[in-house]
Structures are given as C-alpha cells and as structure tokens.
Amino acid sequence: MTNKDYSNKIFKFILKFSAIVSFSILVLIFVVLLKHSYLAVKTFKLKFFIDTTWDPVFEKFGALPFVYGTLLTSFLALIISAPISISVALFLSEFANRRLKEFLGVIISLLAAIPSVIYGLVGIFVLAPLMREYISPGIQKIFGFLPFFQGSVYGLDYFTASIVLSIMITPTITSISTELFDAVSKSLREASLALGATKWEMIKISVLKTTKVGIIAALLLGLGRAIGETMAVTMVIGNVPNISLSLFSSGATLASVIANEFTEATGDLYLSSLYYIGLVLLLVTLALNLSSNILIKYLVKTK
Amino acid sequence: MKKIIKNAIAAVVILSNLIFAQKVVLINGAGATFPYPLYSKWFYEYSKIDKTVNFNYQSIGSGGGIRQILAQTVDFGASDAFLTEEQLKQAPAKILHIPTTAGAVVLTYNIPELKGKETLRLTPEIISKIYLGKIKKWNDKLIQTENPNVTLPDKNIVVARRSDGSGTTFIFTDYLCEISAEWKNRVGKGTSVNWPVGLGGKGNEGVAGIVKNTPYSMGYVEISYAIQNNLDYAIVKNKDGYYVKPTIESITAAIEDKAKNMPDDYRVSIVNAGGKNSYPISGFTWILAYQKQKDPVRGEKLVKFLKWALTDGQKYCAEIHYAPLPKNLVDKVLKTIETIEY
Amino acid sequence: MNRKLKDKIFQFFIYLSVSIVSFVLLFITGYVLYKGFSSINLDFFIRLPKPVGEKGGGMVNAIVGSFMIVGIASLFSIPLSILTGVYLSEYKNEKFANIVRSSLEILGAVPSIVIGVFVYGLVVYPMKRFSLLAGSIALSIIMIPLIARTTEEMLNMVPTTIKEAGLSLGIKNWKVIFYIILNTAKPGVLTGVLLSLARVFGETAPLLFTSFGNRFWHRSILDPAAALPLQIFVYAIAPYDDWNRQAWAGAFVLIVIVYILIIVSRRLVLKNK
Numbered sequence: 001m002t003n004k005d006y007s008n009k010i011f012k013f014i015l016k017f018s019a020i021v022s023f024s025i026l027v028l029i030f031v032v033l034l035k036h037s038y039l040a041v042k043t044f045k046l047k048f049f050i051d052t053t054w055d056p057v058f059e060k061f062g063a064l065p066f067v068y069g070t071l072l073t074s075f076l077a078l079i080i081s082a083p084i085s086i087s088v089a090l091f092l093s094e095f096a097n098r099r100l101k102e103f104l105g106v107i108i109s110l111l112a113a114i115p116s117v118i119y120g121l122v123g124i125f126v127l128a129p130l131m132r133e134y135i136s137p138g139i140q141k142i143f144g145f146l147p148f149f150q151g152s153v154y155g156l157d158y159f160t161a162s163i164v165l166s167i168m169i170t171p172t173i174t175s176i177s178t179e180l181f182d183a184v185s186k187s188l189r190e191a192s193l194a195l196g197a198t199k200w201e202m203i204k205i206s207v208l209k210t211t212k213v214g215i216i217a218a219l220l221l222g223l224g225r226a227i228g229e230t231m232a233v234t235m236v237i238g239n240v241p242n243i244s245l246s247l248f249s250s251g252a253t254l255a256s257v258i259a260n261e262f263t264e265a266t267g268d269l270y271l272s273s274l275y276y277i278g279l280v281l282l283l284v285t286l287a288l289n290l291s292s293n294i295l296i297k298y299l300v301k302t303k
Numbered sequence: 304m305k306k307i308i309k310n311a312i313a314a315v316v317i318l319s320n321l322i323f324a325q326k327v328v329l330i331n332g333a334g335a336t337f338p339y340p341l342y343s344k345w346f347y348e349y350s351k352i353d354k355t356v357n358f359n360y361q362s363i364g365s366g367g368g369i370r371q372i373l374a375q376t377v378d379f380g381a382s383d384a385f386l387t388e389e390q391l392k393q394a395p396a397k398i399l400h401i402p403t404t405a406g407a408v409v410l411t412y413n414i415p416e417l418k419g420k421e422t423l424r425l426t427p428e429i430i431s432k433i434y435l436g437k438i439k440k441w442n443d444k445l446i447q448t449e450n451p452n453v454t455l456p457d458k459n460i461v462v463a464r465r466s467d468g469s470g471t472t473f474i475f476t477d478y479l480c481e482i483s484a485e486w487k488n489r490v491g492k493g494t495s496v497n498w499p500v501g502l503g504g505k506g507n508e509g510v511a512g513i514v515k516n517t518p519y520s521m522g523y524v525e526i527s528y529a530i531q532n533n534l535d536y537a538i539v540k541n542k543d544g545y546y547v548k549p550t551i552e553s554i555t556a557a558i559e560d561k562a563k564n565m566p567d568d569y570r571v572s573i574v575n576a577g578g579k580n581s582y583p584i585s586g587f588t589w590i591l592a593y594q595k596q597k598d599p600v601r602g603e604k605l606v607k608f609l610k611w612a613l614t615d616g617q618k619y620c621a622e623i624h625y626a627p628l629p630k631n632l633v634d635k636v637l638k639t640i641e642t643i644e645y
Numbered sequence: 646m647n648r649k650l651k652d653k654i655f656q657f658f659i660y661l662s663v664s665i666v667s668f669v670l671l672f673i674t675g676y677v678l679y680k681g682f683s684s685i686n687l688d689f690f691i692r693l694p695k696p697v698g699e700k701g702g703g704m705v706n707a708i709v710g711s712f713m714i715v716g717i718a719s720l721f722s723i724p725l726s727i728l729t730g731v732y733l734s735e736y737k738n739e740k741f742a743n744i745v746r747s748s749l750e751i752l753g754a755v756p757s758i759v760i761g762v763f764v765y766g767l768v769v770y771p772m773k774r775f776s777l778l779a780g781s782i783a784l785s786i787i788m789i790p791l792i793a794r795t796t797e798e799m800l801n802m803v804p805t806t807i808k809e810a811g812l813s814l815g816i817k818n819w820k821v822i823f824y825i826i827l828n829t830a831k832p833g834v835l836t837g838v839l840l841s842l843a844r845v846f847g848e849t850a851p852l853l854f855t856s857f858g859n860r861f862w863h864r865s866i867l868d869p870a871a872a873l874p875l876q877i878f879v880y881a882i883a884p885y886d887d888w889n890r891q892a893w894a895g896a897f898v899l900i901v902i903v904y905i906l907i908i909v910s911r912r913l914v915l916k917n918k
Binding site (some may be wrong): 007008010011012014015016018019020021022023025026027028031032033035036049083084085087088090091095104105106107108109111113114115116117118119120121122124125126167170174198199200201203224227228229230231235238255259262263274275278279282285286288289293302 | 648649651652655656658659660661662663665666667669670671673674676677724725726728729731732734735736740741744745748749750751752754755756757758759760762763765766767786789790793817819820822823843844846847848849850853854874877878881882889893896899901903904906907908911918
Binding site for chain 1 (some may be wrong): 333363364366367369370373390459461466467468490491492493494495496497498501502503504505506513516517520
C-alpha cells in the first residue's frame with residue numbers, strides 16, 4: 001500500500017464519520033421524543049387530538065385547542081401573506097431592474113433574519129395596542145355580524161398572532177417564488193406578449209400557470225415555518241387553551257404551550273403529553289417540508 | 304483575517320479569565336414567581352456579604368420549582384404550593400420545606416374610571432363568580448352593591464390568570480375551593496387548573512403585565528407585583544365578614560389564625576383565615592431542598608444562606624410588602640435547617 | 646377596456662405589496678433602533694441585572710453569554726458540517742450520501758422548540774443540570790443543516806477543471822479537495838457560516854430548556870447561562886417599565902449584530918459572483 005492510499009482513505013473516513021454524526025442527530029431526535037412521549041401516547045392514543053380538555057389537576061390532556069390554534073393562525077397567516085409575497089416576487093422578477101432587485105433582496109434577507117423574539121417584542125408593544133384600540137374594533141364595526149369578528153377585543157389574540165406570522169413567512173415564500181419566476185424562460189414570456197397580451201395576462205399565462213406547482217411548494221414551506229414558530233406567537237396570542245371561532249379571541253398553539261409549560265409540568269403524564277405535542281409538531285412540519293420537496297423535485301424533473 | 308481571529312480569541316481568553324478568576328460558587332434555583340422580588344433582593348444583597356457564592360434563581364413558577372427539584376436539575380426549588388403526598392413519594396430523597404416568608408395574593412384591576420378614587424371592594428362570591436365566568440361585566444349588580452360610592456362602567460371584565468404552573472394559582476384556587484363549592488367541584492385546586500375563563504400570563508409578571516396593559520382587566524398577583532407596577536388592588540371581605548386590605552399586618556394576622564398549630568413539615572395553608580384583621584388570600588412560600596445535600600460545598604453555602612434569610616434577611620421583607628415570619632416560627636425553622644446534611 | 650383595467654389593478658396591487666413589505670421592514674428596524682437607542686446606556690453593557698423591580702442594571706452577562714453559547718456551538722457545528730458538506734459533494738452518488746442529504750433537509754425543517762425539547766431530554770435531564778453546554782448543543786443542531794447544505798452547493802459550483810488540474814499535477818485527492826477546492830469555494834462557505842450564525846444568535850426557544858438563563862455570571866460551561874434573546878423575552882413579557890426599556894436595548898444590540906452578519910454575508914456572495 002502506498003502512502004497515498006492511506007491519506008485518502010483516512011480523509012474519506014473522516015468525511016463519512018461527520019456525515020454519520022449529522023444523520024444520527026435526526027435519528028436521536030425521533031428516539032428521544034418517542035421515548036418520552038410514550039406514556040402519553042399509550043394513555044391517550046389518537047383521542048389526544050380530539051379532546052379539548054387540558055387539565056393538569058385531573059390529569060386529562062387533550063391537544064385539540066392547540067391544534068386548532070396552530071392551524072387557524074398558520075392558515076390565516078398564509079392567506080394574508082401569499083398574495084403579498086407572490087406579488088413582491090413578481091415585481092422582483094418582472095418589473096425590477098438590477099439595482100432595485102438587489103436593494104429589495106437586502107430588505108427581504110433582513111426581514112427573514114429578524115429574530116422571532118424581536119417580532120414578538122414589536123408585536124406586544126406596537127401591534128397589539130394598535131389592534132386593540134383601532135384596527136380590530138374598526139373591523140368589528142363593519143364585519144361584526146360574522147362570527148369570526150365577534151366578542152371583546154383584547155389585542156392578544158389569533159388575529160394579531162396571524163398578522164405577525166404572515167410577516168415572518170413572507171420572506172420564505174417570496175424568495176422561493178422569485179427563483180421560480182426567474183427560471184421561466186424568456187421566450188415563453190415573449191411569446192404571449194407577441195400575441196398581444198397585457199403584462200398581467202402575460203404573467204398569468206406564461207409565469208403563474210407554469211410555476212403553479214412550485215408556488216404551492218413555496219406556500220407549503222411558508223406554512224411549515226408558521227406552524228413551527230414559537231416565540232413571537234407565544235408573546236401575542238394570549239395563551240388560553242380554548243377553541244373559538246372569533247379571531248379576536250385568545251388562543252394557544254402547539255408550539256406556544258410547550259414554551260409556556262414545559263419546564264413546569266409536574267407529573268409524568270403532563271410532561272409526556274408535552275413531549276407528545278412536540279412529536280406531533282415535528283411530524284407535521286416534516287410532512288409539509290417533505291411534500292414541498294417532492295413537488296420541487298417533480299418540477300425539476302419535468303423541466 | 305487570521306489576525307482578527309487571533310486577536311478575538313485572545314480577547315475572549317483574557318475576558319474569561321477576568322470573569323472567572325475569582326473562585327465563585329454558583330448555586331442554581333428555580334421556581335415561584337410569588338417571592339421573586341424578595342428572593343432577588345436577598346440574592347443581590349447576600350452576594351455582597353458572601354462574595355464567594357452567587358445564587359442564580361430563575362423565576363419560572365412554582366410548578367417549575369417542584370418539577371426541577373424532583374428532577375434534581377437545580378440545587379433548590381421554590382414554591383408557594385407545598386408538595387403533595389404523591390410528589391413527596393416521587394422524590395428520590397427527603398425534601399424539606401423551608402418557609403421563608405408569607406405574602407398576599409391580591410385581586411388587581413385596571414379600571415380607568417376608578418383610578419385615584421375609592422378602592423374596589425370584593426366579596427368571596429363575586430371573586431368566584433368572576434373566575435367561573437358567571438359575572439361578566441364590571442357593573443354587575445353584585446359588584447355594584449358592594450361598591451355603592453362609585454359608578455362601575457358597563458364593560459366586560461377581562462379576566463387574567465396564569466398560563467404556567469403556579470403556586471400563586473395554588474393559593475388562589477385553594478381559597479376559591481374553600482369559599483365556593485361550585486369551584487371545588489368544577490375546577491379544583493392546583494398549580495395549574497382548567498380555567499373556565501381568562502387570558503394566560505406567564506408568571507406573576509405576565510399577569511401583572513396583562514392587567515397593566517389591558518383596560519378593564521382583573522388578575523390575581525402577589526401584592527408586590529401590583530404595588531411595584533402602580534396597579535390598584537381590591538379590599539376583600541373575609542369569612543367573618545370584615546373587609547380587609549392586604550397589608551403585612553393582615554397577612555401576619557392570617558398566619559396567627561391558621562398556623563397556630565404548625566405541622567413539623569410546615570406544609571400548611573393559611574387561606575380563608577378568620578378574625579377582624581386577617582386577609583383571606585394569604586400564603587406561605589417555601590424553599591425546597593433535599594435534607595441530604597449532594598455537594599458539600601454547595602450544601603454548606605446553601606445552609607448558610609438559609610440561616611441568613613430567616614434572620615437578617617427578614618428585614619428586607621417589609622419594604623417589598625412581604626410579611627416577616629413570626630419569631631417562634633423562625634426559631635423552629637432554624638432548627639430544621641440545622642438538620643440539613645452536607 | 647376591461648383588460649387594460651385589470652392590468653392596471655394588477656400593477657397597482659404589485660406596487661402596493663412591495664410598499665407594504667418595504668414599509669414593514671423599515672418600520673420594525675427603525676422602531677427597534679429608535680426605542681433601543683434611547684433605552685441604551687453604558688450600564689447596559691457593563692452591569693449585571695438588578696433585583697426585580699429596581700431600576701438600572703444591565704445585560705452584560707446575557708451579551709457575553711450569547712457570544713459564548715454561539716461560539717461553542719460553532720466549535721461543534723462548523724467543522725462537522727463543512728466536512729459533511731465536503732462528503733456530500735465529493736461522494737454525491739453514493740447511496741449513503743443521498744440518505745444523509747435527505748436527513749439534513751429534514752433536520753433543517755425541525756422547529757427550534759422541538760430541538761430544545763430534544764436537547765433537554767438528551768442532555769439536561771441525564772446530566773441533571775441546565776447548562777451553557779446544552780444550549781450550545783441545541784444551537785449547533787440548528788446550524789449543521791444550514792452550513793452543510795451551503796458547503797455542498799458551493800463546492801458543487803467549483804468547476805471540475807480545477808479538480809482535474811490539481812489531480813493531474815500529482816497532488817493527492819484529499820489535498821486537492823481540502824486546499825484547492827475548499828479554498829475556491831471559501832467565500833460561499835463563509836456565507837453559509839455567517840448566515841447560520843445570524844440565525845442562531847437570535848434563537849430563543851431552544852435555550853428555554855437548555856441554558857435556562859442566569860441572573861449572574863455562569864462559572865463554567867456546565868452552569869446555566871444568560872443569553873440575549875432569552876433575556877429580551879423575559880423582560881418583554883414583564884410589567885416593569887425598566888425591564889421593558891432594557892428589552893428594547895437588548896433588541897437593539899441583537900438586531901445590530903444580526904444585520905451586520907447578514908450584510909457581510911451578502912457582500913461575500915457578491916464578491917463570489
């Protein structure tokens with residue numbers, strides 16, 4: 001054996017070892033979560049997601065209020081963010097010159113980099129009072145006949161949390177969408193323009209239609225991000241494990257209940273239930289990311 | 304580039320040595336937010352007296368204190384809810400409850416119309432009905448009758464309670480169980496309960512924050528939090544029909560009424576005390592420590608601190624509105640502290 | 646007419662969206678800088694926290710704590726992830742590489758609070774103490790997928806001609822990879838590192854149950870430690886005005902650090918192009 005073989009082999013071994021460590025972390029996460037949630041899983045099984053009682057005194061734990069809070073705020077955030085994010089992406093792709101694109105790119109990166117706790121801070125001291133004093137009562141005056149806008153307004157509620165989340169997921173959706181739109185071939189665009197389409201029609205036909213799958217993937221990623229978001233939501237959602245149609249009602253999410261109660265859960269079943277919620281959170285975000293990746297891979301394949 | 308990194312590492316090493324040069328022992332505790340203003344004052348003052356030890360206390364709620372001391376991830380816990388029989392059985396070794404002080408759980412409120420005017424008066428019935436969700440408005444007949452001199456606004460009561468495991472909740476729900484059979488059956492008492500109504504705040508700080516920032520809200524907090532944040536708090540009718548303002552004297556009166564026969568492990572509730580001067584929602588708070596300390600150095604320093612807290616430390620209680628422990632109780636507790644082995 | 650109107654409405658909406666996004670960023674940044682700047686004083690940077698309810702004091706232990714937690718996390722994660730990235734790029738066709746790549750994608754999608762729960766179960770509970778070390782482990786887990794994937798991508802972008810040239814000169818394979826290719830991709834890899842640093846500097850959730858917080862100095866990495874985002878959180882939800890002021894000051898420091906890291910990393914990307 002020459003020296004050359006040894007050093008290369010050692011190098012490869014080091015590389016492989018690092019990769020194994022990285023891979024093992026994921027496996028470990030599942031192992032630890034499964035181990036500690038086992039008690040709750042065994043006790044409640046799937047009923048966990050239908051029960052609405054979260055009662056540490058009588059040791060009855062049902063996660064439906066948190067599932068509801070998570071889904072409501074995340075989907076609402078998506079609904080608010082999607083049109084805006086996609087529009088910004090279209091602007092970057094179709095309208096902006098290079099300098100503007102660079103400048104907006106910086107803005108979006110910075111928006112993405114703002115820590116969650118700072119979003120929460122601004123949420124508590126700026127957005128919540130604004131919502132409580134002006135915006136929500138205003139909405140209630142116009143749309144108060146709908147059950148979604150009824151009830152007293154405290155400012156720390158589903159609505160405020162959804163707005164904060166929508167801001168936080170916008171950079172994710174925008175950056176992916178921009179890449180998608182940039183990838184649309186110039187000739188495809190020019191074809192529709194040559195046929196006399198307006199800019200909007202050109203975008204509708206040549207860009208949006210062809211990138212439909214990719215946009216869905218981007219939205220799924222945004223949704224995944226919203227579902228896992230913890231700090232900003234905990235700070236503005238009110239932390240009440242109930243279920244209410246009204247957006248002005250306080251609530252809780254899967255992530256916020258863990259943040260609030262994990263260090264304090266006395267009792268094995270209580271703690272195990274929180275691990276169970278962690279496991280669910282993990283699986284849901286994973287599912288969303290995997291679906292998104294599958295869609296993107298499908299996109300790449302069909303190109 | 305390399306030079307910058309080298310300089311940065313050198314700076315960090317020098318800085319670390321400066322910070323960590325002195326031999327300071329760090330003792331970690333966690334738990335109740337109820338006594339946190341007092342404890343943080345104690346730890347701050349004590350670090351000046353004994354420069355070789357720092358007490359790091361994280362105010363995460365009594366539930367957290369109980370949980371972390373049972374898991375032995377902290378050197379001591381703190382809780383205003385004493386451990387239940389099951390929890391004591393769960394413990395890997397004997398845990399002592401060291402009472403340090405007593406405080407009052409007050410009903411703090413934010414009614415703009417009442418600012419600077421007469422203090423709100425509440426009865427046990429009103430309090431329980433508000434927290435059961437049966438009284439929804441400030442100008443409800445029951446409340447208005449108790450407060451004839453003020454005009455209460457026609458606004459919904461925004462109820463605030465704890466979202467985390469709390470000894471303050473334990474004291475409050477203990478009281479509610481005593482004065483309301485419906486509460487006892489429907490909700491019960493504990494560090495964390497299934498609340499019929501209310502916004503959740505994290506810690507006493509969180510509830511005080513909600514009340515401070517939300518007009519027409521009401522919450523239950525340790526009196527120190529209400530006073531330090533300029534929040535109004537109610538006068539409560541006790542079981543003998545007297546309206547009592549939460550003060551050090553009325554807390555002490557409650558201790559005298561209900562803790563006359565103090566059990567040896569100090570696990571006693573002093574809510575719903577009787578007598579002319581007793582404030583009905585009072586409670587002790589305890590430091591939870593293992594009788595056999597694992598680490599001799601930490602154990603010794605912890606014992607020294609506890610002795611100081613029960614003696615010299617008590618002089619800091621009054622100015623932050625905690626009741627110092629009565630002398631005969633202090634003597635008894637000092638004897639218990641002597642039994643801690645390290 | 647209808648078509649032209651639709652076109653105009655559409656363009657209006659686009660400009661509106663861009664304005665909203667720009668405004669939101671500028672407002673949040675501006676507000677934090679403004680509130681933070683007016684809340685900051687020298688004490689903030691050199692003093693420890695004061696007892697509850699008393700005015701004054703600072704966050705020096707949280708600032709240093711954050712640097713130390715992130716620093717130690719980097720010691721774990723940077724070498725490990727760069728080597729993993731090299732592996733993924735060099736042996737990209739091996740089956741194991743595909744497994745690792747997928748698992749890193751999945752790891753990158755795990756919410757940070759779940760990572761906090763994981764590290765509590767894995768490290769804090771068995772060790773029976775909260776620690777700076779546990780916090781660092783949690784943060785390094787967040788950093789690994791980011792750095793590894795960026796490293797892989799950057800290495801893939803290095804033209805194969807460079808590698809062939811190196812090999813044809815008789816240089817050993819591992820030396821070619823390590824000294825030549827990695828060097829060429831250095832700006833890109835550094836970008837990945839800086840971005841991940843910016844990300845974890847601001848992370849709060851994973852530290853809630855690991856490094857836990859400290860009102861004083863941690864005396865070793867096995868002690869609980871204060872961290873900037875953690876302290877901001879505690880102070881923000883508290884009712885004390887002075888604590889709220891300090892939360893803004895902390896947010897100011899945090900956002901400045903994060904922004905600097907982001908802007909520097911973008912400069913590197915530009916240089917690379």
